[in-house]
Amino acid sequence: MNSSTLTERGALRRVLVANRGEIAVRIVRACRDEGIEAVVAVSDADRDSLAARLADDVVHIGRPSPAESYLRVGQIVCAALVARCDSVHPGYGFLAERPELADACAENDLVFVGPPGGVIRRGGDKVAARTAARRAGVPVGAGSDTVATVDDALQVAHTVGYPVLLKAAAGGGGRGMARVDRADELAARFAVASSEAASAFGDGRLYVERFVANARHVEVQLLGDRHGTIVHLGDRDCSVQRRYQKIVEEAPAAALTAELHHRLTDAALALGHELGYVGAGTVEFLVDLDRGDFSFLEVNTRVQVEHPVTEVVTGVDIVREQLRIAAGRPLSFRQADVAVRGHAIECRINAESVNAGFAPTPGRIASWLPPEGPGVRLDSHVFAGYDVTPHYDSLLGKLIVSGIDRDAAIANLTSALANFTVEGVDTTIELHRRIVEHPDFLADRINTTWLERVLLRDMRGAS
Amino acid sequence: MVVSSDLDVIKRIIDAFERSDWAEIDVRAGSLRIRLSVDGDIEADADGGVDAAASAPRRVRGGPDRAENTGAPEPLLPSDLPPGAHLVVSPSPGIFWRSPQPGAPPFASVGDRVDPSNTLCIVEVMKLMTHVKSDVAGAVVGVFVDDGGRVDHGDPLFAIAPES
Numbered sequence: 298m299n300s301s302t303l304t305e306r307g308a309l310r311r312v313l314v315a316n317r318g319e320i321a322v323r324i325v326r327a328c329r330d331e332g333i334e335a336v337v338a339v340s341d342a343d344r345d346s347l348a349a350r351l352a353d354d355v356v357h358i359g360r361p362s363p364a365e366s367y368l369r370v371g372q373i374v375c376a377a378l379v380a381r382c383d384s385v386h387p388g389y390g391f392l393a394e395r396p397e398l399a400d401a402c403a404e405n406d407l408v409f410v411g412p413p414g415g416v417i418r419r420g421g422d423k424v425a426a427r428t429a430a431r432r433a434g435v436p437v438g439a440g441s442d443t444v445a446t447v448d449d450a451l452q453v454a455h456t457v458g459y460p461v462l463l464k465a466a467a468g469g470g471g472r473g474m475a476r477v478d479r480a481d482e483l484a485a486r487f488a489v490a491s492s493e494a495a496s497a498f499g500d501g502r503l504y505v506e507r508f509v510a511n512a513r514h515v516e517v518q519l520l521g522d523r524h525g526t527i528v529h530l531g532d533r534d535c536s537v538q539r540r541y542q543k544i545v546e547e548a549p550a551a552a553l554t555a556e557l558h559h560r561l562t563d564a565a566l567a568l569g570h571e572l573g574y575v576g577a578g579t580v581e582f583l584v585d586l587d588r589g590d591f592s593f594l595e596v597n598t599r600v601q602v603e604h605p606v607t608e609v610v611t612g613v614d615i616v617r618e619q620l621r622i623a624a625g626r627p628l629s630f631r632q633a634d635v636a637v638r639g640h641a642i643e644c645r646i647n648a649e650s651v652n653a654g655f656a657p658t659p660g661r662i663a664s665w666l667p668p669e670g671p672g673v674r675l676d677s678h679v680f681a682g683y684d685v686t687p688h689y690d691s692l693l694g695k696l697i698v699s700g701i702d703r704d705a706a707i708a709n710l711t712s713a714l715a716n717f718t719v720e721g722v723d724t725t726i727e728l729h730r731r732i733v734e735h736p737d738f739l740a741d742r743i744n745t746t747w748l749e750r751v752l753l754r755d756m757r758g759a760s
Numbered sequence: 761m762v763v764s765s766d767l768d769v770i771k772r773i774i775d776a777f778e779r780s781d782w783a784e785i786d787v788r789a790g791s792l793r794i795r796l797s798v799d800g801d802i803e804a805d806a807d808g809g810v811d812a813a814a815s816a817p818r819r820v821r822g823g824p825d826r827a828e829n830t831g832a833p834e835p836l837l838p839s840d841l842p843p844g845a846h847l848v849v850s851p852s853p854g855i856f857w858r859s860p861q862p863g864a865p866p867f868a869s870v871g872d873r874v875d876p877s878n879t880l881c882i883v884e885v886m887k888l889m890t891h892v893k894s895d896v897a898g899a900v901v902g903v904f905v906d907d908g909g910r911v912d913h914g915d916p917l918f919a920i921a922p923e924s
Contacts (some may be wrong), residue, residue: 336789354789354790356787356788357787357788358787360908361855362855365862370780370782371777371783371784372786372787374780375773375777375785375787375794376789378776379769379787379788379789379792379794381769401780404776404779405776496861656852656888657886657887659854659885659886660853687853687886688855688884688886691886
C-alpha cells in the first residue's frame with residue numbers, strides 16, 4: 298500500500314468511490330476499464346443505487362444526510378480501510394475539494410485520486426488563487442482581495458464601478474454570491490452573501506469583482522501528472538446558466554477566435570504550473586465579449602460535472618487518466634497528441650419543475666426511456682423504479698451529444714431530446730428542448746445572463 | 761467473531777482514529793462492522809453483531825446524532841391534538857430539521873411561544889432549504905416528526921395553540 302509498491306506496479310488495486318449518483322457510476326466504470334476493483338461508499342439512501350450494483354463491493358457509511366455520511370472524512374477514510382482499498386476517488390462535490398480528506402488519506406497510506414492537500418488549498422481558496430494567477434501573469438478581473446467590512450467593499454466597488462459581484466472567498470456554485478447594482482444596495486447584499494458563505498463553507502469572507510454584463514463562462518481542462526507534465530484538453534463554454542448553476546456545456550468554446558483559444562489555454566497552463574498542479578483540474582475564465590479579453594475566475598481542483606464534452610471531442614478518458622496519475626504513472630499522451638475533433642454538447646437533466654421556479658421534484662421514476670444512437674452518450678444513475686431522494690442534488694443524468702461541428706451536434710441533440718421520456722417526476726428535458734431550438738442558441742449569440750434574461754422570460758410570457 | 765485477517769484492518773482503523781479529531785466512526789463492509797467513539801466504545805464484530813452495536817448507547821462528543829441533541833419525548837400523533845390547535849404543515853416533500861445545524865438547539869420546542877416571524881424548522885429538499893414559519897402567534901403544543909425524518913407535502917409538522 299505504500300507508494301513504492303504502487304510505483305512498481307504502476308496501478309491502483311482497489312479504489313473506494315466516495316461519492317454517489319452518476320459520478321459514482323462513472324468512476325466504477327473507469328475502474329473496471331483500468332482493471333481496478335471498485336468499492337462504493339453508500340449511505341442508507343443509496344444501498345440499492347446503480348453504482349452499488351455495479352461495484353465489486355459496498356461499504357455502508359451512515360445515514361442519508363450528507364453531514365452524517367458523504368461529508369464525514371473519518372467515515373470515508375475508515376470505509377476505505379475496512380474495505381481494504383488502497384485509494385479513494387472523491388468524485389465532485391461533497392469532500393472532493395476539501396484538503397482535509399486529501400491530508401487524511403495521505404496520513405493513512407491511502408492514495409487520494411486528486412491533487413495533494415496543499416494544491417487544493419492554494420487553488421481552492423478564491424483569494425489565494427487570484428494571487429497565484431497574478432503571479433503567473435494571468436489577467437484577474439478588476440476587484441479586490443478579501444474585504445473585511447461593508448465600507449471596504451463600498452470603496453472597491455466605487456473604484457471598479459457598478460455593477461459589482463460580491464463573492465465568497467471559500468466559495469463556488471453561486472453560494473455566497475450577490476450582484477450589487479448601486480451603492481445603497483451593498484450593505485444589505487453584503488450581509489446576506491456573507492452569512493450564506495459562512496453557512497455553506499464555514500467561512501464568511503467575501504471579495505469584490507467587477508460584473509461583466511456580456512460575458513461567456515469558458516474553462517480549460519488540465520491534466521497534470523506527478524512528474525511535472527501538465528497538458529490542456531482544450532476549452533468548454535458553460536455560458537447557459539441559471540443563478541450561476543450551469544445548465545448546458547459545450548466543447549470547444551465555438552464562439553472564441555483561434556487567438557483567444559490559445560491565450561486562454563496558455564493562461565491555464567501557466568497557472569497550473571504556478572500551482573504545481575497534479576491530477577484533473579479546471580481553470581475557469583470570464584470572457585468579455587465586448588472587449589475581446591478575459592479574466593481568471595477560479596480553479597476547480599477535481600473532475601467536473603461537464604468533463605464528458607471534453608472526453609468526446611478529444612478521445613481522452615479523463616477519469617481513467619486520474620486513476621493513472623494517482624498511481625504515479627506519467628500521462629499516457631503528450632500535448633502534441635491532443636486534437637479537438639467535432640463538437641459536443643451536454644444537457645444536465647435535473648429533477649426540477651421549471652414552471653414552479655425550478656423547485657426540486659423528488660419521487661419515484663415510473664419510466665425512464667433515454668435516447669440512443671450514434672453520437673449520443675448518457676451518464677446517469679437512474680433507472681425505472683429509482684427513487685429520487687430529497688437528500689441530495691437534483692441531477693438525474695447528463696445527456697452528451699456530438700456531431701462533426703456545432704450545427705450537426707445541435708441537430709443530433711434536438712432529436713435526442715425529442716426521444717427522451719421520463720415519467721414520475723418533473724424534469725428539465727423540456728427546458729433543454731426550448732434552449733436548443735432558440736435562434737440565439739443556434740447562432741451561438743448567448744452569454745451568462747441569456748437563459749434568465751431571454752429564454753425564461755420568453756417561456757413565462759408564452760404560458 | 762472477528763477472524764485474524766480482520767485484525768490488521770481493525771488495527772489500522774484504530775490508529776487512524778487515534779491520530780484524528782473524529783468524534784465517531786461507524787462503517788460496515790459485508791458482515792464486518794467497526795464502530796469507535798471518543799468516549800471509549802470500541803466494537804468490532806464479524807457476524808450478527810450489528811443489532812447489538814446499533815442498540816448500544818451512543819454518547820459522542822459534539823454528536824453527529826442529531827436526534828439526541830434535540831431531545832424531548834415530543835413527537836406525537838395529530839389525533840392527540842388539543843382542541844383549537846393550529847397545524848403547521850410541510851410546504852414540500854423533504855427532510856425535516858428541527859435545528860439550524862447538527863448539535864444546535866431546536867428552533868422551537870413544546871411550550872415555546874412563537875409568532876409568524878419565528879422559524880419553526882427547516883424542510884430540506886435536494887439542497888434547497890425552506891425555513892418554515894408559524895402562520896399564527898401562540899404556543900407550540902406538538903411536534904409530529906422526528907428530527908431528520910422524511911416528510912411529504914402537507915404533512916403536519918407542528919401544532920400551535922393560538923393566542924386568543
